[in-house]
Amino acid sequence: MTRPPVDGLLLDIGGVLYQGAEALPGAPEAMQRLRASGLALRFATNTSRTTRAALAEKLGRLGFDVAAEEIFTAPLAAVQTIRERGLRPLLLVHPDLGPDLTGFPDGPPDAVLIGDAGEHFDYRGLNRAFRLLMEGAPLLALARNRYFREQDGLSLDVGPFVAALEYASGVAAEVYGKPAPGFFREAAEALGVAPERLLMVGDDVESDVIGALDAGLQAALVRTGKFSPEDETTLADRAPVLEDFPALVDWLLGAGGENG
Known part of the structure; x- marks a missing residue:
């Protein structure tokens, strides 16, 4: 698989970084490598059972250094419009x-x-x-x-x-959440990255991957979380499919640890 030219990533959280109350194997270490690469990074989730602050706290307990302000959520996208x-x-x-x-x-x-x-x-x-x-x-x-x-x-x-x-x-x-095109566009704007140079990574073939592709982003699917083998048929080679988040980071950064 050819590594895409990207300037930033949007990462889904549940099913990509953790499942339930446990980090997925190798995910915290892979996150450290991704941070060190210098790529722009935000976390994009449809989770609507908890606040951004509580989600950041949970990620911290699981070994991920994430600030609440780095998490882009569906409620965040909705509140501004509702107020307006x-x-x-x-x-x-x-x-x-x-x-x-x-x-x-x-x-x-x-x-x-x-x-x-x-x-x-x-x-x-x-x-x-x-x-x-x-x-x-x-x-x-x-x-x-x-x-x-x-x-x-x-x-x-x-x-x-x-x-x-x-x-x-x-x-x-x-x-307001994924796969709405506006969700991805707002996230790209917040990151300051052109949509075509932004890679969305998720475990939901419809909301994460196809939604991002339809909004003009790049996308990749991981075989963790809610992934099922039928998802690869649905995707029909429109985006790469990686075993898990650490494999995604290996593919993206390569052995030298730099995006190419």
Whole structure:
């Protein structure tokens, strides 16, 4: 495989750097090599069960030196737009995400913001959201991923709940996380790297890889996390597939440790 000419990387987190409560083998050491290369680096995640600060703290415990400001999240992308539009969203999100969702006007909700609430999803909340949508409220989704992998197996992500509300109300969701093109463009702008010189690395063939390619970025898929063999057929040679994050770093930097 030819190494791509890149000036920066966007790294997915869950399924690439860690899974559950454990770092993936060799990932912290590979991160140190990547840091030493001088390439621009940001972390891009659709995770919406926790704040950027808590995510950075978890990464630190697992051996990754990451600042909260380096993490670009779907909630971060959504909040700015919601504030600009003056919307008052009903929050169907995980309670731990609360500190990252502030600064909205007071008053009755006139929009629905949905993220991965996990076990906090319930009929009452979903039905309240449905009624708002039927009254004309917009549906704002932090992501529409179908599932993710935890240590004990696959788990539903927010996508199935977004699809249910879309089906019931006839309202199409505005998606702020991956694979929305705007998510990748904003991340590239924040890094100061042209999209065509930016490499997205992830374990989700749809949201991470195909989404990045469609937004004009380069992309690579790793065979960890939620990866399945069928993903390579879906990708159809549009992007390289590496065994894991350390293998990606080896491929990108080469034996000499420099991008070529």
